[in-house]
Structures are given as C-alpha cells and as structure tokens.
C-alpha cells in the first residue's frame with residue numbers, strides 16, 4: 001500500500017516535463033493515472049495516454065469521460081497543460097493573446113468543468129493547477145505569459161472558494177524556471193545554448209534550475225489526502241526566486 005492507492009488521477013499536458021513527472025510520481029504512489037495530451041504517443045504503462053486538446057471543449061470532455069471509464073472514477077485533476085509566449089505587449093498580436101489565454105486559462109476551465117461531476121463523487125477530491133512565479137512577478141519579455149498565469153492564480157482562488165463546501169480542494173503550484181523540454185527548446189534556440197544555460201543557472205538563487213520532479217512532488221502533496229485541509233493555496237517551487 002502506498003499513499004495514493006485507490007485514487008484515480010487525470011493529468012493534462014502529462015506527456016512531457018512537469019506533467020509527465022507528476023503522472024509518474026502519482027502512479028509510483030499507487031494512483032491510477034490517465035494523461036491527456038496533444039501528443040500522448042510517448043506515454044507508457046502504467047500510465048493511460050489519451051489524446052486531448054484543452055483548447056477544444058468537445059475534445060477535453062470526451063477525453064475526461066474516457067479516462068473516468070478506464071480508471072473507474074476520478075479523484076485528482078492536475079491542470080498542467082500550458083504554452084508560452086515571448087515578448088512585450090508590442091510583440092504579441094491579439095491572436096496570440098487569444099491562443100495563450102485559451103490554452104492556459106480556459107483549458108483549466110474546460111477540463112475542470114468536465115471533471116466536476118466525477119470529483120463530486122470522490123471523498124478525496126483535489127484539483128491542482130500548474131501556475132508560475134510569473135503570476136506575481138513581472139518577468140521581462142513575458143507580458144502575455146505572466147497575464148495568463150495571473151489569471152490562473154485568481155481562478156485557483158475563486159474555484160477553491162466555489163467548491164470547498166463540496167469537499168473539492170483547489171490549489172496551484174508556482175514553479176520557477178524548471179528544467180523541462182520547454183526550457184531546453186528555448187535554450188536550444190539561443191546562439192550559444194551551453195553559455196545561455198550556464199547564465200540561467202547562475203541567475204537562480206540555488207545556482208541551478210528547479211527540477212520537474214521537485215515541482216511534481218509539490219503537486220502530488222497538494223493532490224494527496226495529506227493536504228486535506230489545504231485549499232486556495234499557491235505553493236512556490238522556485239528555488240527561492242521570489243522570497244530571497
């Protein structure tokens with residue numbers, strides 16, 4: 001028996017980075033886990049991989065229903081799927097604003113709406129959203145991304161208030177810069193990726209990036225019965241970036 005035995009979890013954006021680390025960690029602790037992703041091809045057992053686009057309501061609804069059928073119910077929803085955008089407000093056209101808000105913010109709304117009827121039947125219902133330190137820090141050249149994560153933070157608090165009486169807890173994690181394929185893609189685009197990575201590490205209070213497993217550990221805690229009295233919280237996993 002491990003801590004999450006008998007619990008059933010869905011992780012959006014669970015085929016890479018923080019989501020994959022979270023799905024694996026939930027499974028390692030005994031949960032049955034389905035990953036919903038645009039590209040679930042690389043997801044292997046015991047995880048159940050399902051194709052879904054969180055920017056498409058019908059796609060998310062269908063995938064959540066499929067996951068519930070495969071897992072036998074739903075206790076934990078991790079809303080992790082997200083995309084980035086680089087630039088100031090002068091650099092991102094309206095269409096890009098609509099696209100990022102659609103995935104990062106409305107993606108959470110759609111997946112949670114689809115999950116709520118099932119979560120109401122659970123005695124350990126928890127939603128955890130992957131937010132960002134960008135929700136409360138003015139990161140340069142990330143206006144759109146920060147605005148989307150600011151909305152995720154507000155949404156987390158409002159959803160926590162709306163569903164606390166139903167026994168559904170809602171929290172979020174605020175990662176700092178985490179070493180995931182997303183960040184590797186950004187570094188690879190630099191002129192000298194190695195030098196860029198060294199400079200990025202040097203900017204972190206810990207002298208290194210946060211790992212995907214470290215963020216996953218925080219998500220798993222918030223999703224677990226150990227956090228039964230924790231709701232409406234943002235847990236920073238940022239290597240001291242905001243506090244120091």
Ligand code: NAD
Nearest residue numbers: 013016017018037038053054081082132175177178180182
């Ligand atoms: P990643 O690119 O490695 O993984 C993101 C996953 O989400 C991918 O598997 C992708 O296919 C999936 N995805 C993207 N759009 C989707 C959609 N419309 N529908 C379904 N799935 C979709 O990224 P990551 O670094 O692991 O980031 C995961 C989350 O963590 C994001 O919400 C991101 O904003 C947040 N975050 C990341 C960092 C970081 O430094 N890596 C820091 C703070 C917050």
